[in-house]
Amino acid sequence: MYLCTTEEMRELDRYTIETIGIPGTVLMERAGLAVTQAILSRFPLPKRAIVLIGTGNNGGDGWVIARHLCQSGWEVKAWLLGDPSKLPADARCFYDAYRHFGSVSVLSAQGMDGLESDLEDTEVIVDALLGTGAKDGLRFPIDQVVQKVNQCHRAWTIAVDLPTGVNADTGKVMDQAIYADYTVTFAYPKWAFYLYPGADYVGDWDVVEIGTVLPVTPKVQVNRPSLWDKALCHRSPWSHKGRFGHLLVIGGADGMLGAVRMAGAAAYRCGTGKVTLTVPQGNEQSLKGAVMQEMVWSWSGDDYFADESSLSYRLRSEQFSAVVIGPGLGRFPGEEKWLGHLLEQIEHPVILDADAINILADHPHLLDLKIAAPLICTPHPGEMARLLRTTTQDVEQRRNEVAREYAMSTGMVVVLKGRFTIIAFPDGRQVVNPSGHPALAKAGSGDVLTGMIGAWLAQGVSIEEAVLMAVYLHGKAGEHSVTSAEQSVSVDEILAALGPVIQQYSF
Numbered sequence: 001m002y003l004c005t006t007e008e009m010r011e012l013d014r015y016t017i018e019t020i021g022i023p024g025t026v027l028m029e030r031a032g033l034a035v036t037q038a039i040l041s042r043f044p045l046p047k048r049a050i051v052l053i054g055t056g057n058n059g060g061d062g063w064v065i066a067r068h069l070c071q072s073g074w075e076v077k078a079w080l081l082g083d084p085s086k087l088p089a090d091a092r093c094f095y096d097a098y099r100h101f102g103s104v105s106v107l108s109a110q111g112m113d114g115l116e117s118d119l120e121d122t123e124v125i126v127d128a129l130l131g132t133g134a135k136d137g138l139r140f141p142i143d144q145v146v147q148k149v150n151q152c153h154r155a156w157t158i159a160v161d162l163p164t165g166v167n168a169d170t171g172k173v174m175d176q177a178i179y180a181d182y183t184v185t186f187a188y189p190k191w192a193f194y195l196y197p198g199a200d201y202v203g204d205w206d207v208v209e210i211g212t213v214l215p216v217t218p219k220v221q222v223n224r225p226s227l228w229d230k231a232l233c234h235r236s237p238w239s240h241k242g243r244f245g246h247l248l249v250i251g252g253a254d255g256m257l258g259a260v261r262m263a264g265a266a267a268y269r270c271g272t273g274k275v276t277l278t279v280p281q282g283n284e285q286s287l288k289g290a291v292m293q294e295m296v297w298s299w300s301g302d303d304y305f306a307d308e309s310s311l312s313y314r315l316r317s318e319q320f321s322a323v324v325i326g327p328g329l330g331r332f333p334g335e336e337k338w339l340g341h342l343l344e345q346i347e348h349p350v351i352l353d354a355d356a357i358n359i360l361a362d363h364p365h366l367l368d369l370k371i372a373a374p375l376i377c378t379p380h381p382g383e384m385a386r387l388l389r390t391t392t393q394d395v396e397q398r399r400n401e402v403a404r405e406y407a408m409s410t411g412m413v414v415v416l417k418g419r420f421t422i423i424a425f426p427d428g429r430q431v432v433n434p435s436g437h438p439a440l441a442k443a444g445s446g447d448v449l450t451g452m453i454g455a456w457l458a459q460g461v462s463i464e465e466a467v468l469m470a471v472y473l474h475g476k477a478g479e480h481s482v483t484s485a486e487q488s489v490s491v492d493e494i495l496a497a498l499g500p501v502i503q504q505y506s507f
């Protein structure tokens with residue numbers, strides 16, 4: 001499934017109508033009918049509905065809905081918020097058609113009394129005020145009506161295409177917006193459904209196909225198993241550990257050994273043949289006591305000298321197929337030179353997480369080095385803000401934009417974590433991830449994700465498939481692990497959920 005911007009929606013509209021030759025009224029009728037069907041499937045018996053109608057094409061869909069509801073025996077109040085003489089042609093056509101079935105109230109500048117009493121009495125509110133053509137800053141009287149609608153707690157509110165007041169591309173709210181219980185959107189989901197705070201306003205939502213055609217492939221996709229499930233095949237009976245890669249996890253400073261343990265455990269759960277954890281000198285004994293399968297080494301901050309115990313030497317002598325740098329890494333003198341030296345040596349995919357990201361944030365010129373390894377970074381919004389030298393709030397308000405720009409400017413694959421993790425590729429493509437659960441909002445779950453990405457990279461899965469698969473299944477494991485109170489879910493339970501979740505998507 002792709003996701004479309006308003007610009008792409010306009011192009012889709014234009015192409016379908018002008019090039020393909022499908023009249024706009026056909027699309028509008030299909031759009032309105034699809035929303036009506038959603039309403040009728042929830043309320044099979046006739047109810048009282050208010051249809052709030054704007055002066056654009058979103059309002060056009062509203063006229064279609066009002067007519068179909070009347071024909072289904074509903075008691076419909078159609079309220080137009082604007083001047084009927086200014087309706088665009090398609091909307092006017094359905095305004096005229098509707099008037100054979102019901103009357104229209106036009107909101108006057110004098111007052112809202114009539115509309116207010118209708119709102120108090122209604123069971124269903126249809127928001128057909130503004131859709132993808134909305135511009136910033138709700139104007140009078142729409143602003144007032146939005147406020148009144150949100151005070152109607154007894155009615156069920158359905159938004160046509162998009163709740164009024166939500167910006168489709170940014171998810172921002174124009175001062176206020178309608179809190180919909182359900183949204184029926186046309187052709188493709190919009191960014192607002194995956195961004196804060198817009199996603200809180202759309203309620204449950206569905207996409208309906210109305211016969212539109214987009215001439216170009218959109219740049220944004222929604223993550224789904226068909227993008228990567230071919231990489232999740234069962235093992236041949238002749239398998240041996242050497243076929244499933246060797247992942248090196250570098251991190252685990254004092255007090256943060258758990259981070260490398262969790263990444264390593266996740267990597268094993270996702271099928272890696274061998275996992276080596278390497279922690280600062282002095283910590284290896286404690287770690288050895290705490291792990292079962294993983295091999296353990298140590299490293300030191302001045303490790304770039306090539307003696308036989310150094311990381312550099314071992315990177316050259318061992319056959320690692322992917323490297324994770326960062327879980328519990330900590331900060332230390334000489335970190336910049338240390339990380340630069342590692343990056344210059346590794347040829348296999350490298351995942352930069354946690355403090356490796358913080359080191360990079362303080363020393364961005366590290367990316368100017370001659371680095372052969374494909375780089376993947378997995379920042380949470382705070383780390384992303386450090387990379388960009390901005391605030392977390394700024395990152396959260398422009399998640400899609402910052403992830404795309406950073407991936408394009410650095411050549412890294414960026415996994416911007418959060419409620420809907422965004423994966424951005426250096427060529428400008430993006431994938432937004434729908435799975436996940438607030439149970440994952442807990443220290444340690446990021447380490448599990450890093451281990452999962454490393455696991456599939458180590459096994460030779462392509463970068464795109466490995467990242468998308470890991471992010472999706474990590475979210476699913478979060479969902480799956482909630483068997484009682486969501487706040488009580490432990491990282492062990494998330495790890496334990498990986499088996500059943502992977503099983504579900506393996507063929």
Ligand SMILES: NC(=O)C1=CN([C@@H]2O[C@H](COP(=O)(O)OP(=O)(O)OC[C@H]3O[C@@H](n4cnc5c(N)ncnc54)[C@H](OP(=O)(O)O)[C@@H]3O)[C@@H](O)[C@H]2O)[C@@H](O)CC1
Pocket residue numbers: 009010012013027028031054055056057058059060061129130131132133134135136137138139140142160161162174186210212
């Ligand atoms: N794409 C498709 O294939 C299909 C699209 N379809 C539908 O068309 C919708 C897009 O229609 P659209 O482009 O006419 O825009 P729309 O959302 O009605 O808004 C424009 C109107 O709102 C007004 N207005 C704007 N901002 C405002 C504000 N802040 N505060 C107050 N008023 C504001 C603006 O007034 P103006 O600024 O022009 O004075 C104008 O009157 C789309 O969401 C979908 O539902 C389907 O019918 C079938 C196929």
Ligand SMILES: Nc1ncnc2c1ncn2[C@@H]1O[C@H](COP(=O)(O)OP(=O)(O)O)[C@@H](O)[C@H]1O
Pocket residue numbers: 354379380417418419420421435436437438439440441442443444445446447448449474478
């Ligand atoms: N509310 C949420 N909904 C879905 N996923 C979430 C939510 N909160 C956190 N996560 C996921 O949990 C992980 C947390 O990672 P991070 O913040 O780096 O934690 P850690 O302390 O383990 O490094 C990320 O993959 C993030 O997407």
Ligand SMILES: [K+]
Pocket residue numbers: 058127128129130131159160161162163164
């Ligand atoms: K709407």
